[in-house]
Amino acid sequence: MTDERTAPRRRNPRGQGETLKAELVEAAARLLATLDRPETLTLRQVAREVGVAPASIYSHFPDLGALIRHVLRLRYEELARLMDDAAASATGPLADLVARCATYAHWGVAHPGEYGTLIGGRMPTELVPLTAHGAGEELLGSVIASLASVRQRTARSVGPEPSWQAGLLLWTALHGLVALYNDHGNLPWPPLNDLITDTLSLHTGEPAAEIAKLVEAVGPSSGHRA
Amino acid sequence: MTDERTAPRRRNPRGQGETLKAELVEAAARLLATLDRPETLTLRQVAREVGVAPASIYSHFPDLGALIRHVLRLRYEELARLMDDAAASATGPLADLVARCATYAHWGVAHPGEYGTLIGGRMPTELVPLTAHGAGEELLGSVIASLASVRQRTARSVGPEPSWQAGLLLWTALHGLVALYNDHGNLPWPPLNDLITDTLSLHTGEPAAEIAKLVEAVGPSSGHRA
DNA sequence: TGTACATCAGTGAACGCGCGTTCACTGATGTAC
């Protein structure tokens, strides 16, 4: 993939020092999304991918950790925006919750490397401290609020836990789903949407049939894996 | 910890070549349990921990992967046995299920490094293929059976999913709980037993109060983290 | 009882590799006079 036999790269003209910076971000993002083990990404790999000397990176980032944090921040914001966008067209509290959760799970399964890095705590802490990006807590906030809204509306008592705990449990359920789905591909997984539907039905007390329709509306194409 | 200033180690006497092998397993197990990132364990670290030349390991294992697989197999069997033992003294299907699940979650939280390695897919696949140990599937089998037994007994319809899917969902919920609990220690976590209780209540349809008693009987001491 | 020999358990030095980081440098492009 990186076996470019091209002539040694031409330097950017004077005013355009930012060009390489953008290329570095792009290359690091591509590698983080592509590598089997994104946590092993090295500075020299990024330099090779761009076709530049390893030392060149230091002109734009203090070290590899800064570059990775930059990329992860972008991915995190992308996920948050996708969830908000999906929820924006929801017609009620339940649709809002389903939109957020289904988007979360689909993104996690579509981006296993980034998901494990962002949420799964796979990056070495010295490179990417937990507080570098939201690491899920802000997403969790929106899910908690949305779930509380559903439970309040229906007055259906699924359980007596406070909103915080109920939201946390829903998040952990979704995370476990995505994490095992990504890491244990050898299991005979049912369609992802079925699992999302059942999980949301359990945690809201709403009938699965109703939720299934909303889930399909969010990500209709997701069936069996491979 | 490994700063032993002792004299260079004495070789084992003739018949006892297995002594070093045991020490290697012990040291690797200790390091896997102790390291912040067990997946970065190296052959030379193990050799240093034992106080032996790196090359000595090759007399007992073909490579580091074989040693690690050996240790992980032991940990996996230990967990399976703990779950079976806990279930052995259960007085009914629900107690059986609670015993298995609570033991699983407590073990995962007590052994974050090994849990992430065994179940969380943290080890490089070329060192530890998913099929090397059960990787959770056998544990999953016992949970599926136990859950099916509970749901059949009470004839309470929690949902229409088949046993396989219901068991899988319970497992993913427990895994998400353990994984996030371990990786996101900065969150204000409720007591672990409360989360286990609520999860089991959701997935069985049994009242939380009844389950809470059973959970406390399995692991009474587990309160807030730290 | 003595001695030559085999085996066992592990050593120590060396190899080539990829890594992060440093440092003096280069060479094209713009700017001042």
Place this chain on the structure above:
DNA sequence: TGTACATCAGTGAACGCGCGTTCACTGATGTAC
């Protein structure tokens, strides 16, 4: 229009490190005669 100079964007070689793996070896212990 010409030329000296500054700056920008990145280079290339080198460093020391820890790693997995190899290979000939060592030195104590047992065994055969």
